[in-house]
Structures are given as C-alpha cells and as structure tokens.
Amino acid sequence: MLDLTGKTAVVTGAGRGIGETIARLLAEQGAAVAVVDINLDPASGVAGTIQSAGGSAVALHCDVSDPQSISRLFDEAEAQLGSVDILVNNAGIGNFKPMPEVTLEDWDRVVDINLRGVHLCCQRAIIPMCERKSGKIINISSMGGQLGGLKVAPDYTAAKAGVIGLTKSYARYGARYGVNVNAVAPGPTATEMVADHFDPSSAPLGRLGTPRDIANAVLFLASSMSDYITGATIDVNGGMLMR
Ligand code: NAP
Numbered sequence: 001m002l003d004l005t006g007k008t009a010v011v012t013g014a015g016r017g018i019g020e021t022i023a024r025l026l027a028e029q030g031a032a033v034a035v036v037d038i039n040l041d042p043a044s045g046v047a048g049t050i051q052s053a054g055g056s057a058v059a060l061h062c063d064v065s066d067p068q069s070i071s072r073l074f075d076e077a078e079a080q081l082g083s084v085d086i087l088v089n090n091a092g093i094g095n096f097k098p099m100p101e102v103t104l105e106d107w108d109r110v111v112d113i114n115l116r117g118v119h120l121c122c123q124r125a126i127i128p129m130c131e132r133k134s135g136k137i138i139n140i141s142s143m144g145g146q147l148g149g150l151k152v153a154p155d156y157t158a159a160k161a162g163v164i165g166l167t168k169s170y171a172r173y174g175a176r177y178g179v180n181v182n183a184v185a186p187g188p189t190a191t192e193m194v195a196d197h198f199d200p201s202s203a204p205l206g207r208l209g210t211p212r213d214i215a216n217a218v219l220f221l222a223s224s225m226s227d228y229i230t231g232a233t234i235d236v237n238g239g240m241l242m243r
Contacts, residue, residue: 002223005030008081013091015042017191021211027055034077064117086222087125089118089139095153107155114159130177143187171231180230187237204239
C-alpha cells in the first residue's frame with residue numbers, strides 16, 4: 001500500500017536536506033518526481049542520481065516566494081510529468097536571530113517562503129486534484145510552530161503554526177473531492193538548517209531526527225495507507241513534544 005507506481009509527485013526544496021530525502025524515497029516507491037529547488041544545480045544532481053538508480057525524476061526551478069515562479073513550476077511539471085498526484089510543500093528557511101533583532105525584512109522573507117509559498121502551491125495544485133477526485137498534499141510544518149520555538153525566531157514559529165491552520169482549511173476544501181491534505185511537524189532534524197543548534201540528548205528518544213524519519217511520515221501520508229486521514233499534523237520529534 002506504500003507503492004506509488006504511476007503517481008507524479010512535486011517536492012519543493014528538494015535540492016538538499018529533508019526535501020532531498022523525501023524526493024528519493026517517493027521515487028524509490030515508484031513515483032515520478034519533480035525535484036524542485038530555488039537552485040537548479042543541486043536539484044539536477046538529486047534528479048540525476050534518482051535516474052541513475054532506475055527511478056523517474058526531473059529537476060525544476062522554483063522560488064516559492066514568487067507567485068509567477070510557482071505558476072511556471074506547475075505548468076512545467078504537468079507538461080513534463082502529467083497531472084500532479086502528490087504535492088510536498090517542504091521548501092523553507094530558518095531564522096535563528098534573537099527575537100529583538102528580527103527585522104520587518106526577516107518577517108516578510110520567512111513568511112513569504114514558509115507560509116505564503118505553501119498556500120500558493122496548495123491553491124494551484126488542489127483545483128486539478130479535486131477535478132480528478134484524487135490527490136495528496138503534505139505540508140512540512142515544525143515543532144516550533146506548536147511549541148513556540150526552542151531556538152527559532154517568532155517569524156518562523158508564526159509561519160509554521162500558520163501552515164497547520166492552512167492545512168486544515170485545505171483539508172476541509174479537498175475532503176469532499178477525495179483529496180487528503182495533512183502536515184508533518186518535525187522536531188530538530190539533522191540537516192544544514194539546524195546544524196549545531198540542538199543537543200541530541202534533549203529528545204526523549206536520545207537523538208535528533210534524521211531526514212529519513214521525516215520522509216517516512218511523508219511517504220505514509222502520500223500513500224493509500226492514509227486515505228482516511230486528513231487535516232492532521234503528524235509529530236515526528238523523538239518525543240520532545242507529546243500531546
Ligand atoms: P535545508 O537543509 O535548508 O533545505 C531547504 C531547501 O529548500 C534547500 O535546498 C533550499 O535551497 C530550498 N529553498 C530555500 N528557499 C527556497 C525558496 N524560496 N524556494 C524554493 N526552495 C527554497 O532545510 P531542511 O532542514 O531540510 O528543512 C526542510 C523543511 O523542514 C523546511 O520547511 C523546514 O522549515 C522544515 N523543518 C526542518 C527542521 C529541521 O530541524 N531541519 C525542523 C522542523 C521543520 P538553498 O539551499 O539554495 O537555500
């Protein structure tokens with residue numbers, strides 16, 4: 001039931017980190033994957049190694065803070081791969097400034113990428129999914145959006161809390177058409193974004209998360225295993241936040 005053969009997936013921010021691992025895992029399960037990033041070079045590298053391993057992938061450029069870039073992305077993905085069955089809104093940036101130092105420019109940049117970009121990608125993808133009465137959207141939030149942020153600035157936590165709210169709104173819209181919309185909220189995960197910011201022993205499970213831990217939850221939500229789940233946020237945080 002985790003098999004994604006015949007499905008097309010778009011994964012944003014997939015040139016490295018969690019997004020790269022999600023793209024690789026979905027491709028391993030048979031999906032044709034659009035590996036999307038603001039920098040085409042790393043995305044091309046990821047798509048190339050997926051192809052070398054026998055998978056199907058294309059690299060596409062998109063800056064998710066730019067509405068026109070998002071529009072071009074989906075037009076291109078549909079032209080090259082066909083209808084989009086799975087959208088993973090993973091692209092995001094961190095902000096580790098102390099709260100008093102957060103500028104208006106920081107706020108706009110973080111919110112434009114981490115929240116507005118998620119909304120615009122959902123809005124563009126969900127209409128054709130609803131017409132086909134099938135689709136899975138997975139938005140990457142953060143434990144920081146639930147807890148208030150251990151080290152991250154309020155722009156980041158506000159945007160990631162917003163992702164949980166917009167996930168529920170899109171889930172309500174998509175539900176009557178058989179489109180599932182869910183979120184994954186990682187705790188500190190060993191990528192360049194959080195390198196050196198967290199002590200692994202702070203998680204009850206005794207280690208930081210890995211990109212694969214997050215990708216496993218995304219795969220579950222992208223597959224038919226999760227057909228009766230929508231509007232949910234799956235916590236993948238090693239027990240750092242228990243609800
Ligand atoms: P990462 O290693 O920094 O990777 C993020 C990727 O997104 C990079 O390839 C980056 O490109 C790309 N990107 C940045 N801005 C973009 C834009 N405007 N348009 C398109 N792509 C863009 O981050 P990560 O740790 O894998 O995080 C992935 C997601 O998980 C983010 O949404 C993050 O907030 C969330 N998350 C991460 C953690 C964690 O502990 N790592 C915890 C909770 C939530 P460049 O490299 O060129 O900038």
